[in-house]
Amino acid sequence: MNDLLSLLALPAMWSGRQPDQIIESLLDSLLGMLRLDFTYARLHDPKGGLPTEAVRIAQRRDDLPQEVGRALESYLTDDTFGSSVSVPNPVGEGMTHIARFSLGLQEESGLIVVGSQRPDFPTETEALLLRVAVNQAAIALENAHVVSQRQHAEEGLRERARLAAFNAEVGLALIQSENLPEILQHCAEAIVRHLDAAFARIWILRKEEQVLELQASAGIYTHLDGPHSRVPVGKLKIGRIAEDRRPHLTNSVIGDASVNDQEWAQREGMVAFAGYPLIVGDTLVGVVGMFARKPLSEATLDALASVANAIALGIERKQAEVGLREQTEVVETINRLGRTLSGELELQKLVQALTDAATELTGATLGSFFYNVRDAQGESFMLYTLSGVPAQAFAHFPMPRNTDLFGPTFRGEGIIRIPDVKKDPRYGKNSPYYGMPPGHVPVTSYLAVPVTSRSGEVLGGLFFGHSEAGAFTERHERILSGLAAQAAIAIDNARLFELAQRERTETEKAREQVANILESITDSFSVYDREWRVTYLNKEAEKLLPRLGLTREETIGKNIWDLFPELVGSFAYQEYHRAVAEQVPIEMEIFFPPLGGWYQMRTYPSKDGLAVYSQEITEQKQAEEALRASEKQLRLITDNIPVFIVYCDTEECYRFVNK
Numbered sequence: 186m187n188d189l190l191s192l193l194a195l196p197a198m199w200s201g202r203q204p205d206q207i208i209e210s211l212l213d214s215l216l217g218m219l220r221l222d223f224t225y226a227r228l229h230d231p232k233g234g235l236p237t238e239a240v241r242i243a244q245r246r247d248d249l250p251q252e253v254g255r256a257l258e259s260y261l262t263d264d265t266f267g268s269s270v271s272v273p274n275p276v277g278e279g280m281t282h283i284a285r286f287s288l289g290l291q292e293e294s295g296l297i298v299v300g301s302q303r304p305d306f307p308t309e310t311e312a313l314l315l316r317v318a319v320n321q322a323a324i325a326l327e328n329a330h331v332v333s334q335r336q337h338a339e340e341g342l343r344e345r346a347r348l349a350a351f352n353a354e355v356g357l358a359l360i361q362s363e364n365l366p367e368i369l370q371h372c373a374e375a376i377v378r379h380l381d382a383a384f385a386r387i388w389i390l391r392k393e394e395q396v397l398e399l400q401a402s403a404g405i406y407t408h409l410d411g412p413h414s415r416v417p418v419g420k421l422k423i424g425r426i427a428e429d430r431r432p433h434l435t436n437s438v439i440g441d442a443s444v445n446d447q448e449w450a451q452r453e454g455m456v457a458f459a460g461y462p463l464i465v466g467d468t469l470v471g472v473v474g475m476f477a478r479k480p481l482s483e484a485t486l487d488a489l490a491s492v493a494n495a496i497a498l499g500i501e502r503k504q505a506e507v508g509l510r511e512q513t514e515v516v517e518t519i520n521r522l523g524r525t526l527s528g529e530l531e532l533q534k535l536v537q538a539l540t541d542a543a544t545e546l547t548g549a550t551l552g553s554f555f556y557n558v559r560d561a562q563g564e565s566f567m568l569y570t571l572s573g574v575p576a577q578a579f580a581h582f583p584m585p586r587n588t589d590l591f592g593p594t595f596r597g598e599g600i601i602r603i604p605d606v607k608k609d610p611r612y613g614k615n616s617p618y619y620g621m622p623p624g625h626v627p628v629t630s631y632l633a634v635p636v637t638s639r640s641g642e643v644l645g646g647l648f649f650g651h652s653e654a655g656a657f658t659e660r661h662e663r664i665l666s667g668l669a670a671q672a673a674i675a676i677d678n679a680r681l682f683e684l685a686q687r688e689r690t691e692t693e694k695a696r697e698q699v700a701n702i703l704e705s706i707t708d709s710f711s712v713y714d715r716e717w718r719v720t721y722l723n724k725e726a727e728k729l730l731p732r733l734g735l736t737r738e739e740t741i742g743k744n745i746w747d748l749f750p751e752l753v754g755s756f757a758y759q760e761y762h763r764a765v766a767e768q769v770p771i772e773m774e775i776f777f778p779p780l781g782g783w784y785q786m787r788t789y790p791s792k793d794g795l796a797v798y799s800q801e802i803t804e805q806k807q808a809e810e811a812l813r814a815s816e817k818q819l820r821l822i823t824d825n826i827p828v829f830i831v832y833c834d835t836e837e838c839y840r841f842v843n844k
Contacts, residue, residue, distance in 0.1 A: 195318065199325040201770055201789060204228055205237055207329060211297070211322045212241040219311055221301045223276045225253050228288070228295040231330060236295065242276050257298055261285055269307060274300070282306045286319040294326045342688050348488040349681040351379035352639075355492045356674045359499035360524060365389075368503065369401035372496050376475055377404040380485050383455065385475040388416065388423060389463075389500055397427055397472055405453075421445070423472050426460045430469060432490070433460045436480040457481045459489055463497035470500040494639040498670045505667065532679045537570045539672045540647070544572040546668070547661045549649035551626050555595075556636070556645025556676075574626055594633040597643035600662050604655040606631040630656035634665040638673050707800075714794040715765075717744050726799075733779055749779055757786065764788040765795055774802065 195214060199207045205228070212224040221243065228237040238250035256275035260283065274281040281300045284307050288294035297319050301307070307315060358371035369387040376385035384404025388397035397416040399409050413421070419428040422443045426433050435441050438455045449455075459481055460474035473493050481489075536554050544552030552572040589611035593601060603609050606628060621628065628650035636644045647665060651657065704724050712721040719740050722730075727737055735748070746753050757775045764771045771788045782803035789796045 196321050196325055197772060197787065199322075199329075200787075201332075202325075202329065204326050204329050205239070207322060207325050208237075208239050208295075209241075211318060212239060215297075215299060215315070215318060216241045216243060219299070219301075219307075219314065221299050222274070222281060223253070223300045225250065225257065225298040225300075226288075226295060227254060228326075240276075244277070257283065261296065261298065272300075274302070276300075277302075284312070284315065286315055288319060288323045288326060294323055297322070342692065345484075346685060346688060347379060348484060349685050351375060351488055352491065352495075353678050353681055354379070355495055356678050359495055359674060360520070360671055363520070365500065365503040366400050368499055369496070370403065372473075372492070372499075373401040373403035376473075376489070376492070380475065380477070380481075380489060381479065382475040382477050383453070385473070386413070387463075387471060387473045387496065388427075389471040389504075390418070390427065390469055397423055400471075422458075423460065423474060426462050426474070427469055427472050430462045430464060432462065433458065434481070434486060435459075438476070454478045459486060461490060461493035463493055463500060465497045465501040468501070470497050470504070491639045494641070495674060498639070498674075502667055502670055505663070532676065532683070533570075535675055535679050536645075536672075537572075539668070539675075540570040540572045543647055543665060543668055544649065546664050547632065547649050547657060549573060549632070549651050549656070551628065551650040553648045554636075554645055555648065590631075591633070591646070591648075594635050594646040594648070595643060597635040597637045597641075599635070600666065601631070601633045602657050602659075602662055603631040604657075605629055606650075626650065627652045629654045632657040632661060632665070634662075634669050636669045636673050636676065638677050644673060644676050706798075708798045709800070710796070710798055712794060712796050713745055717746055717794075718742055719745055719748075720794070729780065751778060760786075761788060761795060761797075764790045774806075 195210070198210060202210070208226045208228055212226055215221060216224045223240060223242045225240045226238065228239070230236060238254050240250040240253045253275045257272070260270055260272045269282045269284050271280050271282055273279075279302065281302045282304070283298055283300040286297045286299075288296055297315075299307075299315060354375045355372050358368055358375060362368045362371065369389075373385040373387055376382050382404055384402065384406045386399060386403075386406075387401040389400050390396075391398055395418045397418065399414045399416075402409055413423065416424045418424050422433065422445070425443065433443060435443075436457045438444050438450045438458050439447065441458070444450055444455075444458065453476075455476050455478060457477040457480050458474065459477075460472060462469055463471040463473060473489075473496055475489070536556060540552050540554045543549075543554075550573050553569055555569045590601075590606075590609070593599065606612050609631075630651040630653060632649040634647040636647060638644050647669060649657065649665075706723070707725060709726040709729060710721075710723040711719060711726050714720050719742065722737065722740065730736060730740060740748065746758070752758050755775075757773070757777075760771050760773055763769075768790050770790070772786070773788075774783060774785050776782070777784050780801075782801050783806040784799045785802045787798040789798075
């Protein structure tokens with residue numbers, strides 16, 4: 186019975202442990218409790234990787250788990266499940282008896298093999314204890330897997346939030362400044378701050394010289410002079426990225442032949458490098474690169490790639506502004522609109538403002554923006570905004586399709602400008618109208634611009650019409666090209682904001698669920714920060730406060746040792762501090778003088794402090810004491826009876842003999 190109770194207590198020890206820790210604890214417990222020769226476990230990887238093996242041996246510990254596993258492999262068949270099989274001893278001489286047990290209904294978690302040279306192994310009692318222990322371990326492993334998945338999901342949420350903030354900051358940097366070096370410096374600083382880079386740099390291409398000129402540097406190096414200030418295309422690592430027009434990514438800087446100064450890399454502890462060519466269409470405009478002292482995750486590389494596209498667009502846009510100084514008024518209007526769009530995080534309002542402004546700048550009689558959105562369930566559908574005509578004028582018309590005329594815009598293939606759309610060979614080729622439907626606003630001049638995100642996704646298309654032929658010019662194309670680039674950033678920011686809001690709501694919901702669970706448990710639960718201040722008490726813990734002469738207001742935020750100075754130096758005081766110092770969970774039973782009772786305490790440390798579950802066990806302790814007194818009295822009586830009293834079990838072993 187004691188062995189069974191000990192096994193049933195194992196799950197409490199396993200709470201918060203990793204799968205390998207659970208298995209090692211199980212093997213150690215079985216080896217000592219049942220006096221086995223060896224215990225062996227094979228734990229499957231839920232991701233499909235190689236299994237984890239572990240072994241515990243009574244006499245020595247120099248055997249590798251893999252060697253024991255190979256020796257047992259041919260005997261681990263379905264026929265051996267739960268039964269005793271005699272096999273050559275994998276950890277010693279002669280033969281031994283083994284029993285195999287499944288971790289899970291279909292061995293989804295793994296298996297356990299135990300062995301003993303005792304001829305009756307395993308007895309019924311041993312088999313029962315083994316099944317109970319293995320079942321408890323299977324449940325603990327499943328719980329550990331669930332916790333791991335939840336932690337992974339939470340880490341994913343935090344990572345996405347961090348990268349969303351990164352994208353948003355870079356997006357704002359690209360539209361909030363008029364000075365290109367300043368924009369690029371903000372981008373480089375954002376890379377260092379959000380992607381944990383040691384330093385980041387951005388070069389722009391001087392086309393006439395085919396030289397990359399350093400424009401921004403942040404992190405441990407901020408100077409813009411030196412050997413990397415002007416890098417010819419094709420020279421050094423940065424120049425080769427520009428020449429090849431391909432990213433260079435590595436998490437093994439030491440040993441990478443493209444990193445010329447290996448001594449510097451080793452001295453500075455550089456681990457990873459990522460460099461991206463800054464390309465707009467087919468035009469190279471620069472290179473962005475960063476070094477880091479730790480490996481770069483796939484999500485980080487994806488974020489940097491996305492930002493590289495945005496930076497490239499920013500460089501191209503600013504260079505275009507310099508070349509079009511005569512259009513100062515138009516450029517200022519576009520920038521002003523870009524700032525307005527970036528500050529509007531409600532997508533419908535944003536795209537309406539975009540459509541109205543673009544229609545005004547081009548002088549179109551009709552302007553529209555058709556774009557795709559996704560709802561909370563991930564379903565995609567098309568919406569549109571209109572400018573220049575009332576919405577009712579288009580209410581009965583179907584959505585545009587990927588026809589010969591509209592298709593190139595929806596595929597992001599570039600700007601289309603047609604002086605007279607009715608004379609274009611692509612016009613009037615598709616049913617059911619073969620042209621404009623009856624009642625459509627008259628359109629002769631046609632201008633369409635795709636709006637494409639930094640990732641290359643086509644967000645939608647801007648379409649403009651005018652009743653007169655030749656109403657749109659190349660100047661209008663340039664205006665809308667810059668406007669579409671800013672609109673793409675603003676739309677991405679609005680989407681990221683919407684995603685962040687949704688994730689924040691989900692996080693709050695998860696926190697509320699945790700709080701509800703803690704409030705519903707029957708144990709008292711309290712949390713202390715690193716300074717031993719009380720930060721949380723559940724409902725059951727608050728019920729104890731009146732007995733202590735305290736209120737919630739007098740307790741929250743106060744140091745626990747100031748509230749109960751008589752506990753300083755006590756066993757509980759020492760164990761609490763040990764749990765935090767060693768970051769290990771501890772279970773103990775203590776007498777708590779302020780309440781005059783016995784309590785079972787379970788402590789769980791974290792980097793932020795200590796969480797404590799407590800349950801009063803005074804009645805249990807009293808019962809145990811009464812039982813011990815009863816047993817003592819019974820022994821006294823039996824020892825003084827002038828009769829020989831003996832008790833044997835079913836195996837004829839003496840269990841009790843009086844004096």
